[in-house]
Amino acid sequence: MKKHKKHTNLERRANDNFAPNEIAILGTNCNNISELVHKVSERLSNYKLAYFDVSHAKNVAKNKLSEYVFHHEGNLQITTSGNVNKYQQRLDFAQFDYVFINGNHYQGAKQILILDEAKEASVLKRLDQLDRIQFIVKLKNETEFFDFLVEKYPNIKNKICYTIDEVDQIANHINNLIQEKIAPIKGLVLVGGKSTRMGQDKSELDYFGKPQKEVAKELLENNNLETFYSVRAFDCAQGDNKKSNVISSAVEKSQEIPDTFYNLGPFGGICSAFQKDPNSAWFVLATDVPFVNDKVIQSLLKHRNPSKVATAIKGKNKEFVEPLITIYEPKAYPILLQYLAQGYSCPRKMLINSDVEIVEIDDNFIRNVNTPEEFELAKKELNK
Structure with a gap:
């Protein structure tokens, strides 16, 4: 008996969780992540880039009016209400070549792990999310790999590793990741x-x-x-x-x-x-x-x-x-x-x-x- 298909089986765009091409950065505090993203973005300004983060503001009243404030030079500020929805985000991020994600709050399909001794517990909490680490960034050159990381991912020490101040090298690596996904x-x-x-x-x-x-x-x-x-x-x-x-x-x-x-x-x-x-x-x-x-x-x-x-x-x-x-x-x-x-x-x-x-x-x-x-x-x- 032929199985009934409720929906047409359409070919889909090869998306990650929230965007066609994304990477989550996690393992250190949000300020370090944001600073690294902005430094790297300055060196990759020929691409359309986005940063997906969470606001740390407390007791924010729900917006009754969605505001779109355009600057005459092209900047846009949006204040609106809404929940994170991967289907909506894929629409919003469809035009971007690469989307950086604050991995402390949202799970990305690919990851950059920053080794920060002060955030060992945070990394342990998200251990199962580190299934596609692209490379490692050390906050300090002498920082060691956490034992639970090596136990879970025995090959992790073979990953390419940079220090947080090697921004040019990090940007170049990300450039290569963007180039790899350029459509035929x-x-x-x-x-x-x-x-x-x-x-x-x-x-x-x-x-x-x-x-x-x-x-x-x-x-x-x-x-x-x-x-x-x-x-x-x-x-x-x-x-x-x-x-x-x-x-x-x-x-x-x-x-x-x-x-x-x-x-x-x-x-x-x-x-x-x-x-x-x-x-x-x-x-x-x-x-x-x-x-x-x-x-x-x-x-x-x-x-x-x-x-x-x-x-x-x-x-x-x-x-x-x-x-x-x-x-x-x-x-x-x-x-x-x-x-x-x-x-x-x-x-x-x-x-x-x-x-x-x-x-x-x-x-x-x-x-x-x-x-x-x-x-x-x-x-x-x-x-x-």
């Missing part, structure tokens, strides 16, 4: 468009002796990106041979990502790709930009900034970025869904209003070809 990139060629103005499927147009969808896919694959076609679910389900954007062979079918967000155009294709794999960045490429070449692809890859929501191409004389020649990071997915919840399905609108790395190139490389006249002209230019 996959390619997504958009071939599900209606091509109304062209009168035929733009992904099938022949500029270089083969359908443009194949040219676009090869451009990405030649740069070592596993690449998929984004197709309309209707086309994929019907298997209508008259529709040129349906790929027939079984092998190519496995390289299709059907839209699961219906009637949203490219926006739906991008979200569908993230639904398939929310732990990869997606290099999105349209088929109506035939002047995009290997040099453009490599430039975007070279300037990729995983700390941003996306890395996008912009023509030097254009006002806005080109959303369909863009690397979308995993952190873009929840933002796209938030825009959808507000009734917007324009990826450019999301990019314009988000923290994006912009790569400027000559306008000619990103010319759109949308009509039969533009196609004939572009083909002549490309054949030259």
Whole structure:
């Protein structure tokens, strides 16, 4: 008998307890932890970092009004009521590259243990939480490992160890931990468009002796990106041979990502790709930009900034970025869904209003070809 599934088994983002990438620091007093976090953060300012701590204020009255105070230079102070909820925290921390946690109060998926003789009892209390220690920090060079630590974790003395004043080395180690979790990139060629103005499927147009969808896919694959076609679910389900954007062979079918967000155009294709794999960045490429070449692809890859929501191409004389020649990071997915919840399905609108790395190139490389006249002209230019 087939087992009934109550919920769809969706692919989930690889989160830690509270964030995509976190580390709890424990073993000493909260002031030492906070000071170390701030010193390390100064040396890693190219990343988006956060610190998750608890207030030590006593007898705090519950807020009747949530206050959001913005400074004109961008700082935000929030005063509100609420409980710690790992699902809400994962939303709040989704945009951060690394989240430091005060491990004296909250349990992190990974840990930095600070050896402080004055806090031996505190470490013993949290002994079972030390299951993924990344490295040790000694408050004093002569501090010895506690016997119960060695008994519980016999290999703990083999862990890399720093003293509390070796901030540069500690920051460098954390930098490596951040780099290890940078998402791989996959390619997504958009071939599900209606091509109304062209009168035929733009992904099938022949500029270089083969359908443009194949040219676009090869451009990405030649740069070592596993690449998929984004197709309309209707086309994929019907298997209508008259529709040129349906790929027939079984092998190519496995390289299709059907839209699961219906009637949203490219926006739906991008979200569908993230639904398939929310732990990869997606290099999105349209088929109506035939002047995009290997040099453009490599430039975007070279300037990729995983700390941003996306890395996008912009023509030097254009006002806005080109959303369909863009690397979308995993952190873009929840933002796209938030825009959808507000009734917007324009990826450019999301990019314009988000923290994006912009790569400027000559306008000619990103010319759109949308009509039969533009196609004939572009083909002549490309054949030259």
